[in-house]
Amino acid sequence: MNHKPSIMIKRRLLFFLTVITIGIIGLIFRISYIQIIQGDYLKNLAWEQQTRDRLIAPQRGSIYDRNGIPLAQNASVATVSVIHNQIQDKEEVIEALVDVLDLEYEEVKQKVERVVALERIKSRVDKEVADKLREKNIPGIVVDEDSKRYYPHRNLASHVLGFVGKDNQGIIGIEVKYDEYLRGIPGKIVTESDAKGRDISGGIQKRIEPLPGNHLVTSIDIVVQQYAEQALEKVLQGKEAKKGSILIMNPKTGEILAMANKPDFDLNEPFRIQDPTLQVNWNQLSQKEQMDALNQMWRNFSINDTYEPGSTFKIVTSTAGLEEKVVTLEDTFSCPGYRIVADRRIRCHKTGGHGTETFLEGVLNSCNPVFMDVADRLGAEAFYKYMKLFGFDEKTGIDIPGEAVGIMHDIKKVGPVELATMSFGQSFQITPLQLIRAGAAIVNGGYLVTPHIGRELVNEEGNIIKIFEYDNKKQIISKETSDIMRSILESVVSEGTGHRTYLPGYKIGGKTATSEKLPRSNHKYIASFIGFAPADDPQVIALILIDEPVGIYYGGTVAAPVVKEIFENILPYLGIEPKYTDQELTLEGVGDVDIPNVLQKSLSEVRQEARELGLTLEVLGEGNIVKEQFPLPGEKVSKGTKLIIYIE
Numbered sequence: 001m002n003h004k005p006s007i008m009i010k011r012r013l014l015f016f017l018t019v020i021t022i023g024i025i026g027l028i029f030r031i032s033y034i035q036i037i038q039g040d041y042l043k044n045l046a047w048e049q050q051t052r053d054r055l056i057a058p059q060r061g062s063i064y065d066r067n068g069i070p071l072a073q074n075a076s077v078a079t080v081s082v083i084h085n086q087i088q089d090k091e092e093v094i095e096a097l098v099d100v101l102d103l104e105y106e107e108v109k110q111k112v113e114r115v116v117a118l119e120r121i122k123s124r125v126d127k128e129v130a131d132k133l134r135e136k137n138i139p140g141i142v143v144d145e146d147s148k149r150y151y152p153h154r155n156l157a158s159h160v161l162g163f164v165g166k167d168n169q170g171i172i173g174i175e176v177k178y179d180e181y182l183r184g185i186p187g188k189i190v191t192e193s194d195a196k197g198r199d200i201s202g203g204i205q206k207r208i209e210p211l212p213g214n215h216l217v218t219s220i221d222i223v224v225q226q227y228a229e230q231a232l233e234k235v236l237q238g239k240e241a242k243k244g245s246i247l248i249m250n251p252k253t254g255e256i257l258a259m260a261n262k263p264d265f266d267l268n269e270p271f272r273i274q275d276p277t278l279q280v281n282w283n284q285l286s287q288k289e290q291m292d293a294l295n296q297m298w299r300n301f302s303i304n305d306t307y308e309p310g311s312t313f314k315i316v317t318s319t320a321g322l323e324e325k326v327v328t329l330e331d332t333f334s335c336p337g338y339r340i341v342a343d344r345r346i347r348c349h350k351t352g353g354h355g356t357e358t359f360l361e362g363v364l365n366s367c368n369p370v371f372m373d374v375a376d377r378l379g380a381e382a383f384y385k386y387m388k389l390f391g392f393d394e395k396t397g398i399d400i401p402g403e404a405v406g407i408m409h410d411i412k413k414v415g416p417v418e419l420a421t422m423s424f425g426q427s428f429q430i431t432p433l434q435l436i437r438a439g440a441a442i443v444n445g446g447y448l449v450t451p452h453i454g455r456e457l458v459n460e461e462g463n464i465i466k467i468f469e470y471d472n473k474k475q476i477i478s479k480e481t482s483d484i485m486r487s488i489l490e491s492v493v494s495e496g497t498g499h500r501t502y503l504p505g506y507k508i509g510g511k512t513a514t515s516e517k518l519p520r521s522n523h524k525y526i527a528s529f530i531g532f533a534p535a536d537d538p539q540v541i542a543l544i545l546i547d548e549p550v551g552i553y554y555g556g557t558v559a560a561p562v563v564k565e566i567f568e569n570i571l572p573y574l575g576i577e578p579k580y581t582d583q584e585l586t587l588e589g590v591g592d593v594d595i596p597n598v599l600q601k602s603l604s605e606v607r608q609e610a611r612e613l614g615l616t617l618e619v620l621g622e623g624n625i626v627k628e629q630f631p632l633p634g635e636k637v638s639k640g641t642k643l644i645i646y647i648e
Ligand SMILES: [Zn+2]
Pocket: 335, 337, 348, 349, 350, 353, 354, 355, 365, 366, 367, 368, 369
């Protein structure tokens, strides 16, 4: 064999070498061509892409309450940039920017000197400030209109509304959920320029107008929301509680009138932490710790978090027992203060026992053994059937992102002890929203509603372009059971543990709860109350949770009076007239003040008038002239009633 390369192989090698050399030479030519010959052209192409299409942000749609009062709006702002190639006098540009925008000289100089097509100097500049720059008309400075999200009521319904990021996209709340409808479509500014990117149109720019987003009308009633928030804040302060929530819903439609969580945050400064302790140490926290703290502040705990409902859940156990006909109102039970279940002794809250009592009395007493017996008669399977029917194992479908679902034992693991504790609202967790939805079904004739905030979309011209529809038709219990439950729960308020909600002129139904938080050894509580009115035809249902009240912590003492206070104010406001009994009419102070007409009056006049009549005053809006009032002129109210005015 011949081991030297053959002529053939040598020729092949030479061939490849030649090809590679030609290839490299070709590449060098190509690169030079691109750099030398095409350089200007390519530079200009990039230039065009960046500057010819200056985007104009669309107006994001507003968010309104149910009566058209704005909850989220836009303020006109501007974005100021420089176009490097158009600058004629660099110093003039820098000085104007420093002066008008109140910026540091060095910072502006760096940006102005940067050789890029378009350099953003400052965004979200107030319109008046931006107009000053426009008037100067300095070559190289461009001022584009933009819009800034603005929440006129700051903290109001902050967890519900949510807020937007730098580019106006929703971050949390309904700002996210309805982003696709609210955001609109950006427009463009096209500037004709020559090969070097210089403006050749003499400043004439072609505009393609942005399409504004649609407006969202919500079910929130700002007056009801305000009452709920104030009442909640007051009780949390008074009880030095950690946090709290109030939900107020129309039980027939699922429309949320108010959803309040405290502590809350300012929607106009959503990244500013509100907790005073955290504020002090803010800069020492890691980025992750800061983000966690912000996320915690933004949590809508009435839908994002679960809790053990405790005794308010007895309304579900009662309903299931009545619907399955394992119990009647007259059935008798006996409570020695505990029940022995399997090998466990499970206590009633009244250690001495309630003795012999009917089922109705058992509900009024909120007696645990009665509910353990009812659950025992139902059995785990039927009990779980109702857990499912009431939707505790699923999301309610509310139009706010991040909803949690109930956490409960696998039915296979439910023995007598688990069932007994579940009967009075322990050993499983649900969200407050799930509970109020179940409560609504119990009192509205048996229909499971879809809690929701969004009602309709309105376009720029004010025409309704879409009405959101929700499923409210699924009947899960009979009307008969619902009727009985309403009257039982009315008795709870008129005679039982909820008597602190009694309100002259109105029939109110409800149930209190005092849940001991886990671990039980900490002795921390959640006081709560679920209530509805009028009891014979419920128009509103409310749920309040007070988390870790200090001192007295019973739901009936702490939570029920708050709902009473809210109902006292919102029922007349919602057009639900009081019907006093003869006995109630003889009580002092009922219906002895005539509401005056304060429309078009000044704030100071109204303040004085309210003081003289013994009315408390609630001022909404900003300005000095009254545009709306509630109650309406001529209505008869009692002293101390709140007069709400909207000023502009
Ligand atoms: Zn008892």
